[in-house]
Amino acid sequence: MKTILLVPTGEGVGLTSACLGLVYALECQGIKPGFVKPFSQELQPENERTTALFEHVSKTKTVQPIPYAQVVHQLSHDQQDELLEEAVRLHREVAKQHDLIIVEGLLPNFRDSFADDLNALLAQALDAQVVIVSGADINNPLRSAERIEHQIRNFGGAESNRLRGVLFMRTKGLPEDSAQIPVTIDPNLRLLSDTSKFVASIQQTYSYIGTEKLPVIGLVPFSNTLSVPRLSDLAAHISAQWIHEGEANTRRVLHSSLITSNIEHELHKFVAGELIITAADRTDVLLASSLANSNGIPLAGLVLTEQHQPNEQALNFCQTAIKQGLPVLHTPLTTFETAQQLSTFGNEIPVDDIERAEQVTRFVSSHIDPQWLNSLISGAHSPRLSPSAFRHELVQKSIAAKKRIVLPEGDEPRTVQAAAICQSRGIAHCILLAKPEAVVEVAKARGIELPHDLEIIDPDLIRENYVEKMVELRKGKLNELQAREQLQDTVVLGTMMLALDQVDGLVSGAVHTTANTVRPAFQLIKTAPEYSLVSSVFFMLLPDEVYVYGDCAINPDPDAEQLAEIAIQSADSAKAFGIDPRIAMISYSTGTSGAGADVEKVAQATEIARQRRPDLLIDGPLQYDAASVESVGRSKAPNSQVAGRANVFIFPDLNTGNTTYKAVQRSANVVSVGPMLQGLNKPVNDLSRGALVDDIVFTIALTAIQAEQQSA
Structure with a gap:
């Protein structure tokens, strides 16, 4: 299984478009890749775009990302490992149906200072190869390269084996006609000459960018046609109310124009795709917009500004033209404020703009190097199991095993906490050998909530049951008196429970030496x-x-x-x-x-x-x-x-x-x-005396899996 992580150099580089384009390009090569966005950066979960757009465009269901609030909470509470394990879980869920997975990384921005570090950790956790996604300016190759250089440092620099390529998106400075390429999946439309010249310019300073080690896999032009929003996408951004919605869901804003002077000097602005912005009292502009629409000029729409409402009589007079589809809005903002707000509107594709998403997807895919795609599909890959993936697999396999694990050091605080965690998460059914009141006291002192089904056995109540059996197991080597004495040690008692198949495994060593833990196993388990x-x-x-x-x-x-x-x-x-x-x-x-x-x-x-x-x-x-x-x-x-x-x-x-x-x-x-x-015949595992609670949890999980393997 191969995983490709797309990592942006910053905001506004077209990361979502890059993900969708790469997915589509692979589908055109006969590969149906999976897609995962592990971490959401949307403040409201319902606004998550990339996952929804992928499902719309590819007609394939995928997993939902971890909500932004949870990401921030876990990072701020030093739960980075747990967060990465959850990302691995989402990845593994998709991997059940796919051999190649595209993963969308986090956007570095002023709000989320953790993005770069978390992207690097995510690449390790998923054993992913990394494609850097960046904007580019043909006229400033050095600045474009510096963004790449800054980002690859997070992955170990130019020599890192993780790096798989660079995808330049929204490239500016190309010839005017290059952005008018038809929206198809025709590799012949790739800008080979422009790419070659641009890479040569970059290599004057950064020689490794564009080499076989770090190839430029695509140079995607900035397209006015594909980067423009629908008028319906802008309404909330300028605090506007609809006077007439018309065809706002299909009319796209190619340009916007402020109308402030006499109308006869502004008529040249009334062209297809233009958003006309003017004060609400400019009845002449309202009439001109209506006439343009009636004459077959599909304006993007009309925005009337300022606090006062537009003239009712004028609106009624224009109803016939307006009803032919002209969208009209009113905003309390001034004309200048409206223009300012529109200038800050991003290029992101809204969730419901499926038409634009499909066009952008095909446009991006047509610029991705097909030879690189072939190498991605056919190239050998030696998978590595990351620590996060290991921990995830450990927990999942132990949950499936449903084994009983005895813990002889039953009132040791770290052991009590680990047992509570394992019991509550279903990692194993834990049995603490200790006085119940001692365990309760430890739990109360440490603020540990003991699960109701956590089993606590008082050694004094069961010890005698094992004397005869122990003498039998060690026939000729000890008598009843010696057996009774040795069974005072809870490790020996727990080992006897294991020898008689009353439990499936044993974990000890938080306070005992390795010899104390292992010796009874050698003698009784063999x-x-x-x-x-x-x-x-x-x-x-x-x-x-x-x-x-x-x-x-x-x-x-x-x-x-x-x-x-x-x-x-x-x-x-x-x-x-x-x-x-x-x-x-x-x-x-x-x-x-x-x-x-x-x-x-x-x-x-x-x-x-x-x-x-x-x-x-x-x-x-x-x-x-x-x-x-x-x-x-x-x-x-x-x-x-x-x-x-x-x-x-x-x-x-x-x-x-x-x-x-x-x-x-x-x-x-x-x-x-x-x-x-x-x-050994049955699993017995030793702990370091400096073991942390997590160490004990994972050792219990290991033991449960060993028990499952040996019983298979």
């Missing part, structure tokens, strides 16, 4: 039949993509066989969470550039993993930079399908893995989810 060891992975939520790190928590120094098994486990874990694994076996040496026992171990592990799982894309030994940085990967391992593109990193030992994950996490301020244990 490894799955197909595996010989238990390992772990962290999901590292980097800005652009989610990486999987294994093993950073369990095995101190695995041999080649064990390392291969860790790689296979980690790849399967990645797949379970929507990541198409490209596995790098990490070493201090790439390929055969170095030697030594440690490098040899990684090379052997790579071969073993390939033999056991030929379906996996796996390579090693690879240094970390060769695995993760495309340019380094091409240099050090040019024939590798993994180098520079890896998303699953298998470290050779615990020292390397744990150090690397913590260095990346802290230095880059990256959220890490885990460690998630893999290889």
Whole structure:
């Protein structure tokens, strides 16, 4: 699935027209793209234009954007991640029916200072390629290029792999006849010569604009004909009331003229498409407008200004002409104020102006480079799972799984809050092992609202039920007295509940060590039949993509066989969470550039993993930079399908893995989810003792999904 995000350089560049034109151009190539506008910038939700126009023009339903009030509220309450997850949800909804999606970005303006930052985050969240949409002036190529340069900085600059092209809209300074191009989808009408000259002028200062890396995909002329509003669109803007509406819904305002002097000096202004503006007491102008209309000159309309009402007798005298369709309005504004207001009216297409929307759509699409469209359709795309998409998928899959997760640290404040969130959102049915009164006290102190169906079990009331079963499970290794003593530990008690299938998974570690959490699982749950060891992975939520790190928590120094098994486990874990694994076996040496026992171990592990799982894309030994940085990967391992593109990193030992994950996490301020244990018969997961509430929520979701995978 490909996603193209259209990002404007500012207001008035024709973003809506660009979106509609690109959609239509793709349809003409045989592709039916989806469309999403994730964030509305309309103060009133009912005024949302682009989504409504897309549905009218394409005859296709799509999702409604997140209302502006909600966007502002979530951003101001530091809920950026939640906002992006909702945008991902809308995107995924449309993606169910489409392989290519056009997304409309936010308009940078004085009111919404967050627009540029949110556009950049949206591109990451949706793993979108970016097309910059900008106005242009043929006579000022430097100014046009500066707007592009300013915007692409938000996406990492000219070298960013996200950038897909530049679309110049409403281009001024072109020859007069270029804006009169028929409204068709004929690629031969593209302004190839003008585009080539304009790009050459830009490249004198900004050499990369117009190259293969950042092509100019279209130069769309400004069209007076297609940029003009209907008279009905202007009425509210000038506070006018209708005297006679006539054909206001179809007559378009090509120009407007103030009539202030003697009528004989103004008659040349009475032409088709002209909006005549004059004072309400100018009966001569009213008569002239009526006569022009009767003579077959389709004026756009007549606006009568000033506080006093137009002459009734004169209006009655002109009724026959007026009824032939001439729209007449009255506004309390002065003639000058009316003209000023009209000059500030935007070029946006109203929701109900379907005729203009369809014409603009075809006009824009006829100027988009068909070769670029073909490359967009046919070009290979390696999808990346963004952190926002990962969190969204995590929550959705866990909701669908409907699993019971036991939390042995039942009165720990972060755990109580996470359980309340998971229960209320349906992420899992949570069971807190704790005294009910202790949980209630924690909730009251923290202002946590406990869902009515959140299950709280007093360990003292159930502990005895597990003594006999535990002795049986660990036959010959402990007696009843020892079992009873060990069951005082709620982690052991929760693990017994899991071993007996009374719950589907266990999450602990907010106050317990990893050893406290894992040891009972090794003793009571044991490894799955197909595996010989238990390992772990962290999901590292980097800005652009989610990486999987294994093993950073369990095995101190695995041999080649064990390392291969860790790689296979980690790849399967990645797949379970929507990541198409490209596995790098990490070493201090790439390929055969170095030697030594440690490098040899990684090379052997790579071969073993390939033999056991030929379906996996796996390579090693690879240094970390060769695995993760495309340019380094091409240099050090040019024939590798993994180098520079890896998303699953298998470290050779615990020292390397744990150090690397913590260095990346802290230095880059990256959220890490885990460690998630893999290889057990049933899911048990450990938390960091510094875990935040969100960390616990996501670990509960991970555990629920693991349980679903293992029961499938």
